[in-house]
Amino acid sequence: MSVFALIDDKHVPLYRVIWIAATPHFCGEEDCEREGFYEVRLEQAESVWANQQQRDEVLAAIESWHTGEDEWRS
Numbered sequence: 001m002s003v004f005a006l007i008d009d010k011h012v013p014l015y016r017v018i019w020i021a022a023t024p025h026f027c028g029e030e031d032c033e034r035e036g037f038y039e040v041r042l043e044q045a046e047s048v049w050a051n052q053q054q055r056d057e058v059l060a061a062i063e064s065w066h067t068g069e070d071e072w073r074s
Ligand SMILES: [Zn+2]
Pocket: 025, 026, 027, 028, 029, 032, 033, 034, 035
């Protein structure tokens, strides 16, 4: 399994992800380009924006990444 996840148009290393928004972005601004996208917070106060499918893939990838780590440790 890759350590990278495709978010927006970027390959992001999973270990750089700090949190993932539970709800899609909405700020009410007419020209907002992020509406409906999920914010993915990275280290260094950076953010990238995932569509719903990318968000699901990142969550699943991080989950199986940590699960694999636990198996490896025990
Ligand atoms: Zn906005």
